[in-house]
Amino acid sequence: MTTPPPPIRVLVADDQMMVRQGFTMLLGGEPDIEVVGQAVDGHDAIAQVSELAPDVVLMDIRMPGLGGIEATARITAPADSTVKVLVLTTFDLDEYVYEALRAGASGFLLKDASADELAHSVRVVAAGEALLSPNLTKRLIGEYSRVTRTVSRDPGKARVGALTERETEVLSLIAQGLSNTEIAELLVVAEQTVKTHVGRILAKSGLRDRTQAAVFAFETGLVRPSGRMT
Known part of the structure; x- marks a missing residue:
């Protein structure tokens, strides 16, 4: 008899008690998720990550003292950190998307998401996938286009040059928000092959x-902002 995998351990970080309790209640009914x-606040989140070793942190953006973006940066900064941060906010604003992902967040979800969407998001992020709602992905592309016009790309270009043609293709599809399954279907290869490519891209x-x-x-x-490769 196969032993089921351990539940996904989740820490909920939000300055509003009702929000914390609400998320805890919604996720508490999922058999594979444990809050x-x-x-x-952010300081409390950092301390509890160290103590409890969660797999995923649901992180509010705006909190007193230390906010969610800075807390995310500190939590994900260690090279050996395996904690995934799923940022939750009521503010559908470009700068929050950009700053949260730059800080190391693995996903970004609005607080009005349904219980099913919340649980699905936790599972996706815990599995190592990136998570952005479609409307936020479009805005993110535009924001990166604007910001990176003034950024030197030479060091990054050297790292891109180390990738094979197929790895570069997979990387571009990841940036467009496609999952491993979707990439496998598009390229007509096995999903495991895509996972191998992703692993090599990250390593290189x-x-x-x-x-x-x-x-x-x-x-x-x-x-490019159009989603096309340069």
Whole structure:
């Protein structure tokens, strides 16, 4: 008899008690998800990550003291960090998307998401996938296009040059928000083959996860705002 995998350990960080309790209740009914703690601000979140070792942190953007973006940066900064941060906010604003992903967040979800969407998002992020809602992905592309016009791309271009043609193609598709399954269907290859390509892309480029890979693709100019490769 196969032993089921351990539940995904989640820490909820939000300064509003009702929000923390609401998320805890919604996720508590999922058999494969366990809420292991609640944090009231960024400092508390950092301390509880160290103590509880969650797999995923649901991180509010605006909190007193230390906000969610800075807390995310500190949590994901260690090279050996495996914690995924899913940023939650009521503000559908470009700068929050950009800053959160730059800080190391693996996903970005609006607080009005349904219970099913929330649970799905936790599973996706825990599995190492990047998560952005479609409307936020479009805005993110535009923001990177604007910001990276003034950024030197030479160091990044050298790392892109280390990738094979297929790896470069997979990287561009990651940046467009496609999952491994969708990439496999598009390229007509096995999903495991895509996973292998993703692993090699991360290793060659010195990147932590798919979200950093997407950031990298935009910042080096590999992908244009239209979603096309350069």
